[in-house]
Amino acid sequence: MKYLPLVWRNLMRRKIRTIFTIxxxxxxxxxxxxxxxxxxAFSLGVEVAGADRxxxxxxxSIIQLLPKSYxxxxxxxxxxTDLSHANWFGAYYQDPNTGFFANMAVDPExxxxxxxxxxxxxxxxxxxxxxxxxxxxxxxxxxxxxxxxGDRIPLISPIYRKPDGTPWEFTxxxxxxxPLKGADKTQFFFHWEYLNxxxxxxxxxxxxxxxxxxxxxxPATSDVxxxxxxxxxxxxxxxxxxxxxxxxxxxxxxxxxxIGAIMMAIAAIVMFFIxxxxxxxxxxxxxxxxxxxxxxxxxxxxDGQVLSLVLLESCVxxxxxxxxxxxxxxxxxxxxxxxxxxxxxxIFPVRDLVVGMALVLALxxxxxxxxxxxxxxxxxxxxxxxxx
Amino acid sequence: MNWLxxxxxxxxxxxxxxxQRLGSAxxxxxxxxxxxxxxxxxxxxxEGFRAAMMGTGDPQTVIVLRAGSDTEMTSGFSDEHVKLxxxxxxxxxxxxxxxxxxxxxxxxxxxxxxxxxxxxVPLRGVSVGALQVRPGLKIVEGRMFQPGTNxxxxxxxxxxxxxxxxxxxxxxxxxxxxQVVGIFDTGGSVAESEIWSDAKVLQPxxxxxxxxxxxxxxxxxxxxxxxLKDALTIDPRLNVTVIREPDYYQQQSRVLQSIxxxxxxxxxxxxxxxxxxxxxxxxxxxxxxxxxxIATLRALGFGRSPVVVSVLIESLVLxxxxxAIGGLLAWAAFDGYQTATMNWQSFSQVAFAFAVTPALLxxxxxxxxxxxxxxxxxxxIRAARLPVVTALREL
Numbered sequence: 001m002k003y004l005p006l007v008w009r010n011l012m013r014r015k016i017r018t019i020f021t022i023x024x025x026x027x028x029x030x031x032x033x034x035x036x037x038x039x040x041a042f043s044l045g046v047e048v049a050g051a052d053r054x055x056x057x058x059x060x061s062i063i064q065l066l067p068k069s070y071x072x073x074x075x076x077x078x079x080x081t082d083l084s085h086a087n088w089f090g091a092y093y094q095d096p097n098t099g100f101f102a103n104m105a106v107d108p109e110x111x112x113x114x115x116x117x118x119x120x121x122x123x124x125x126x127x128x129x130x131x132x133x134x135x136x137x138x139x140x141x142x143x144x145x146x147x148x149x150g151d152r153i154p155l156i157s158p159i160y161r162k163p164d165g166t167p168w169e170f171t172x173x174x175x176x177x178x179p180l181k182g183a184d185k186t187q188f189f190f191h192w193e194y195l196n197x198x199x200x201x202x203x204x205x206x207x208x209x210x211x212x213x214x215x216x217x218x219p220a221t222s223d224v225x226x227x228x229x230x231x232x233x234x235x236x237x238x239x240x241x242x243x244x245x246x247x248x249x250x251x252x253x254x255x256x257x258x259i260g261a262i263m264m265a266i267a268a269i270v271m272f273f274i275x276x277x278x279x280x281x282x283x284x285x286x287x288x289x290x291x292x293x294x295x296x297x298x299x300x301x302x303d304g305q306v307l308s309l310v311l312l313e314s315c316v317x318x319x320x321x322x323x324x325x326x327x328x329x330x331x332x333x334x335x336x337x338x339x340x341x342x343x344x345x346x347i348f349p350v351r352d353l354v355v356g357m358a359l360v361l362a363l364x365x366x367x368x369x370x371x372x373x374x375x376x377x378x379x380x381x382x383x384x385x386x387x388x
Numbered sequence: 389m390n391w392l393x394x395x396x397x398x399x400x401x402x403x404x405x406x407x408q409r410l411g412s413a414x415x416x417x418x419x420x421x422x423x424x425x426x427x428x429x430x431x432x433x434x435e436g437f438r439a440a441m442m443g444t445g446d447p448q449t450v451i452v453l454r455a456g457s458d459t460e461m462t463s464g465f466s467d468e469h470v471k472l473x474x475x476x477x478x479x480x481x482x483x484x485x486x487x488x489x490x491x492x493x494x495x496x497x498x499x500x501x502x503x504x505x506x507x508x509v510p511l512r513g514v515s516v517g518a519l520q521v522r523p524g525l526k527i528v529e530g531r532m533f534q535p536g537t538n539x540x541x542x543x544x545x546x547x548x549x550x551x552x553x554x555x556x557x558x559x560x561x562x563x564x565x566x567q568v569v570g571i572f573d574t575g576g577s578v579a580e581s582e583i584w585s586d587a588k589v590l591q592p593x594x595x596x597x598x599x600x601x602x603x604x605x606x607x608x609x610x611x612x613x614x615x616l617k618d619a620l621t622i623d624p625r626l627n628v629t630v631i632r633e634p635d636y637y638q639q640q641s642r643v644l645q646s647i648x649x650x651x652x653x654x655x656x657x658x659x660x661x662x663x664x665x666x667x668x669x670x671x672x673x674x675x676x677x678x679x680x681x682i683a684t685l686r687a688l689g690f691g692r693s694p695v696v697v698s699v700l701i702e703s704l705v706l707x708x709x710x711x712a713i714g715g716l717l718a719w720a721a722f723d724g725y726q727t728a729t730m731n732w733q734s735f736s737q738v739a740f741a742f743a744v745t746p747a748l749l750x751x752x753x754x755x756x757x758x759x760x761x762x763x764x765x766x767x768x769i770r771a772a773r774l775p776v777v778t779a780l781r782e783l
Contacts, residue, residue: 016668016672016766017669017672017673020665020666020668020669020672021665021669023662023665024662024663024665024666024669027658027659027661027662027665028662030658031655031658031659031662034654034655034658035655038651057497058562059497059561059562060496060497060561060562060593060594061494061495061496061497061508061561062495062497062508063461063494063495063508063735064594064595090462096458156456158456158457158458158459158462159462161456235563237563239562239563241497241506250505251503251505251506251507254500254503254505254507255500255505255507255508255729255730255737256729256730257727257728257729257730258502266426266429266430266655269422269425269426270422270426270655270659270662272422273418273419273421273422273423273659273663274419274422274659274662274663274666276415276418276419276422277415277416277418277419277662277663277666277669277670278666280412280415281666281669281673284412284673338650338651338654339646339647339650342643342647342732
């Protein structure tokens with residue numbers, strides 16, 4: 001600790017170089033944070049998908065609907081403890097460019113049981129369950145559109161057009177939040193019955209459901225159970241495809257492409273180049289002072305002391321730059337989704353934060369090590385003779 | 389000596405001294421090259437996607453959708469509507485009647501080659517007029533499907549991206565089995581991501597009765613759009629949107645393009661900032677190592693501004709070299725890279741190739757030049773302000 005003033009003096013010798021080195025490290029880590037957030041967002045919340053939830057869709061494609069009558073048969077299957085269902089509604093508010101949010105027609109009571117991570121105040125929940133044209137919305141969407149409990153919201157769905165051509169009207173009965181980091185707080189849920197009473201026995205909808213979601217008693221047997229249920233509906237007019245919610249989410253993310261790999265590749269290139277440049281500046285500033293290090297040794301500093309002095313200097317630069325960078329990244333990511341609704345769970349995963357900190361330390365040690373080692377091995381005579 | 393010849397002389401000295409500072413110059417070049425690689429690579433994704441979507445553009449082909457639908461997926465017409473639409477004026481006539489193709493556009497869960505997991509593959513049910521409304525389409529392998537059978541033809545890009553879709557194979561989707569009998573090419577456009585079958589066979593498979601989702605029409609001349617539009621909007625029995633094919637696909641690519649561009653530009657801007665900071669350091673140390681040289685030049689009577697210009701030019705040259713290397717590497721590594729992604733607007737897969745276009749390379753170079761100039765500015769000013777006498781004394 002007592003060497004800190006010395007380190008500080010060294011850093012301030014060439015203020016401009018130190019500042020710009022710190023700044024470029026800072027930028028590298030801001031980028032690192034942002035890229036990791038993008039990567040996490042494109043994995044679409046696979047980390048928070050319930051391990052004990054199975055999803056079932058039509059085998060041919062997700063746009064085809066399943067009979068409502070399947071619910072009884074699924075519920076009766078051994079190992080299934082709870083069941084709910086939903087239909088993708090695909091509606092927008094005012095016009096399609098106002099921003100995307102997922103909206104779906106669900107079975108209200110079982111839906112909230114199925115997703116306990118969506119927390120709604122009890123009185124709001126009670127109102128919603130009793131109000132067929134009511135909706136529960138995520139807090140992020142409520143904030144974005146400035147919707148409050150009690151507001152009437154007209155939505156236009158190109159998939160489910162009301163026969164008279166008017167928009168659907170919903171009352172906001174409740175706003176859900178979630179303690180779970182990375183949970184999607186942008187969704188809009190309303191009663192499947194509301195859809196059903198408008199469309200009963202007609203058109204595309206015809207009283208069917210988009211997908212089923214059910215809870216299993218033992219997640220370890222999910223795959224076996226999924227297969228058993230699919231066999232149950234084989235050779236029926238609507239064959240099914242069942243898998244864990246995690247599998248569905250991760251397959252969906254894979255459809256977008258390997259965004260994760262692309263982001264990692266970019267992050268790696270960026271980090272490599274910026275840190276290469278910054279690291280070079282750091283090493284150079286130490287090489288330039290070789291004869292000073294010789295003076296220190298003349299004064300009686302040991303090899304180890306010189307080594308740690310130099311390492312300390314490079315670590316200070318790395319920690320200041322990298323630490324600030326990670327902090328700024330954190331602040332930027334906390335502003336939320338930059339794409340107007342397409343990436344609802346935009347967070348800076350803790351795991352990546354830890355990786356970032358490890359990288360900061362690695363950078364400090366890595367850039368300092370070679371010059372520090374050389375410095376500690378210096379013969380005083382040679383060092384004093386060098387002019388930098 | 390006039391100003392210009394001073395600039396030329398000082399710049400000559402400066403550039404010739406670069407080899408003595410090869411280390412730090414290389415560092416600057418590498419830094420800039422890295423930025424340009426990423427910049428070019430990310431934007432080549434947007435560029436390639438745009439090329440695939442826009443390549444679909446034949447302004448003489450129009451798409452008719454139900455009013456209020458912005459994609460084929462949510463549009464719908466009954467048989468009678470289709471008949472009314474095909475009888476409208478302005479449509480090219482052939483020996484078998486108007487060149488019109490009522491179509492179905494659905495998706496089918498089919499595995500991607502790269503991951504083996506199911507993706508939403510676009511499946512289009514077309515009518516006999518499909519080839520007449522798309523003159524650019526060629527069957528490059530096998531043959532067209534026989535109407536009324538379970539035969540399908542597959543876009544060239546689709547057969548590359550999705551598993552098990554080559555001529556002679558058969559695939560099972562749900563209860564039905566389909567035979568692949570041909571591969572078609574549309575010059576790399578989005579239609580190549582699709583699988584085509586007979587609309588009449590697809591209707592029962594997807595329980596669509598007699599309904600269609602869109603009608604593709606071939607205009608008798610590119611200017612007939614207004615005539616057709618007027619006739620269709622006046623008809624009280626119809627409620628439709630009429631749009632040219634290129635405009636439709638441009639709309640379809642809007643969301644994804646804006647996401648890629650937002651992310652791409654943000655990354656490139658941040659990286660650029662990082663590279664500028666690096667360049668500042670490099671140029672400062674370049675100026676520092678040449679302190680005596682610059683002071684000598686000044687003592688000989690060279691002005692301040694030629695010194696400023698020479699440092700800026702050095703920085704510019706280094707960054708342009710970096711930009712060129714970065715652009716070439718990005719081109720070598722990414723141009724033509726085949727991939728597929730989900731188009732969020734049509735909820736289905738679009739196959740495309742990364743496109744490192746000359747315009748994109750040019751933008752990379754311009755970006756590199758800007759980084760070089762900005763990075764060189766402060767050090768250049770420092771060089772001009774060096775006090776001649778003390779600087780000459782420096783070691």
